[in-house]
Amino acid sequence: TGDINNSGEGGIYAELIRNRAFQYSDKFPVSLDAWHSFNNANLALNRLDTPLSKALPVSVTVSPGSNSSGPAGLFNDGFWGIDVRQQAYTGTFWVYGAYEGVFTAELRSALEDDKVFGSVEVESKAMAGEWVEHTFELVPGEDAPNSNNTFALLFDPAGLAEGEESLDFNLISLFPPTYKGRKNGLRVDIAEALAGLHPSMLRFPGGNMLEGLTNTTYWDWKDTLGPLKDRPGFQGVWGYQQTHGLGIMEYLEWAEDMELEIVVGVWAGLALDGGLTSEEDFQAVIDDGLDEIEFICGSVDTKWGAVRAELGHPEPFPLRYVEIGNEDWLAGYPAGWDSYKEYRFPLFLKAINEAYPDIVVISSGSTHDGYNPIPSPGIGDYHPYRTPNALVDEFDLFDNDSGHIVGELFAAHPMTHTLPAEGEFDPLYYVSGTNEDKGSYIWKGAVYNTTNHENVSVSVSFEGVQAGTQAQLTVLTNPGGDPFAYNDPHTGVNIVSKDTVVLSAGDGGAFEFQLPELSVAVLDTEKKEK
Incomplete structure (x- = not known):
């Protein structure tokens, strides 16, 4: 998440009053705006x-x-x-x-x-x-x-x-009324539209917002706790002051209400202006990150778990992923990136692994950003700014690579492990994997231009899947055939057709189906065979 173009305050955060408490910062002087x-x-x-x-x-x-x-x-x-x-x-x-x-x-x-x-x-x-x-x-x-x-x-x-x-x-x-009736909550229409996309994770508190404009104005999660009258606000990074109304508890409740996997970004001592925390002063940054993790998933017997309980949520939130910083290969390059690889990420990784060995620690850069190898057991975040054609060219980018999360949004059918693929590509491009948490096999494919606009016959089999195993196939396509057509929410035009069917594996455990030109599909098994 990131509060860009008032997508947070004025967007999904339901507050209707702008400049409600005359908050200000060095960048944004106090005013009677609005x-x-x-x-x-x-x-x-x-x-x-x-x-x-x-x-x-x-x-x-x-x-x-x-x-x-x-x-x-x-x-x-x-x-x-x-x-x-x-x-x-x-x-x-x-x-x-x-x-x-x-x-x-x-x-x-x-x-x-x-x-x-x-x-x-x-x-x-x-x-x-x-x-x-x-x-x-x-x-x-x-x-x-x-x-x-x-x-x-x-x-x-x-x-x-x-x-x-x-x-x-x-x-x-x-x-106005809020999503799930939460006090200080989310706008119903935007939240319901987002939930309708079936996301599976929420990465917060966003990108540049996490770093802040300077090393003294980063997004301080502790400033977002408690009653609104005790939240000083935040010197926003996208051209306006923020109230801190959408704070860490609101993000966590958002994830809880939509049943989303939490990926929390912790501040890593680098600001957008290139301001950098030295290695000698870095322990305080680590301690603050550990406090934040404890607030999210610590028991009520811990210092920060007790604070969370006082705010109405004694049950720890589930937390399996923590990302260190945001795009550290970008701000203050090359000093910021060099310091990240030299001490900021390794020290954070060591501290979190010792305190929370089950948490996956994510680097804010990838092996393709020049961090190769990423120290084990950390994984990378591939955070690309690419054209569609460039992404097609990078189709096999992560073959035989270390673990990564890609971008800021997991699909509705996330994979915990990818599987080797055997078969030709073009015009059908695909990836397959497993979800160890749900015990399922997953296949995802996309069909681009086909010869004479013909359908593509697909046969998908997973090692160990037996005949009779069921899987749900969801296909999105544009039946009109115009490759430049698009949905227009202002006129109600929706050119996407969605079809969902349940398939049964035939002989040899293969799922057989056809995909039309200009379509994407997801196949998800009901239960992995033992």
């Missing part, structure tokens, strides 16, 4: 002597306009709009200052004046000298015709205590 005055109210960023928290020191002061009547407040245009539907939205906001009366939370049209799709009154608990949290549920009475909508938070100036001229607000948050 916030606007309602009814000529005055908005000003403020650092109170009593901030909401050490992590969130800046609030917005809202005072009524001098020549206006009616409610005062502010509104937020979300991540360039808010989709409004007849469903329950849950919200929170914190207030500093004495106020009697009600606050009004509204979802409004940005195109039509005074068009309110949903509104709720929230009884004030605000008092002088304290930050007080308010919660609410808002159910619009109708769907908005488009996403050009805003969220407004209003109050009646007449309710201000004597001598008070303003109120301070912070951590203003609004969530």
Whole structure:
């Protein structure tokens, strides 16, 4: 995962309010971005002597306009709009200052004046000298015709205590229903679409995000723990500040809810600007990585396992794969890559193997990036940026090579071991293997251009598989025949046909079937023969 183009915040992370807590960093100064005055109210960023928290020191002061009547407040245009539907939205906001009366939370049209799709009154608990949290549920009475909508938070100036001229607000948050009903969770539509792809692993916290812009601004997993008011945020690497709302617990729950294999990336002492942690100072980096592993899979009797339990998940998460760093062959080359091979990866590998011998440790580079051999028992990550034709040329790249993961996404039918193949290639390209965890044999193939557009006859047999063994065959193809056709979610056009059948092995344990031109297929046995 990686928060690029607001694919995390503003994307799969369900928070609808942009710049909800006025977080900032050296790269991204504090601002009122996305916030606007309602009814000529005055908005000003403020650092109170009593901030909401050490992590969130800046609030917005809202005072009524001098020549206006009616409610005062502010509104937020979300991540360039808010989709409004007849469903329950849950919200929170914190207030500093004495106020009697009600606050009004509204979802409004940005195109039509005074068009309110949903509104709720929230009884004030605000008092002088304290930050007080308010919660609410808002159910619009109708769907908005488009996403050009805003969220407004209003109050009646007449309710201000004597001598008070303003109120301070912070951590203003609004969530639609979330995937699996998780608090602070994922957007339902995007999460369901992702789950529909049947992924099998989640690598987090992403690529460049893990490294950070500098060695003091990497993605610090410990900063993502606990209540939102205690998360300082993150100096993002793709052009915007991040809130840390999508933290390590949210990633782990994401993996749990979709039943995904966890591949956690631990920071390895290299930043995008080439900043490097020396070998003399590297033990602290290793210790932090071991703490993170303990947080994920340690028992409640361990220091960090106990922290996880306090956050509501006493059961350890399953963890079998840990990757050290991200693309260390890229940032700060050649010093970054040289240091990775000389001490950063070997020291991490040794420490993790000693503490967790069952965890597979992954290098952030491969043998084809100049790390050959990768120290045993580590494996490599082949992380290519290639054109389709180049990938075809690399079809046999890993024959007789050490173990690797390829890219950032396992297929829905992962293999733990590849098997030697006997047979011709072109126009059918294929790979076969086993999944030791599920006890199955797997074959994957793709058919490109065929002579006269004819089908290709396929016969697949695995050593040890007997006649009568069952396997599921899934074939994706484009029956229209146009090699340049594509799915268009905006118009609903779907040119892909999916067919799934159950085959039984014939004499000699062979599965027989045909594949059309421009198709891909997966064959997965029901159970490996003993």
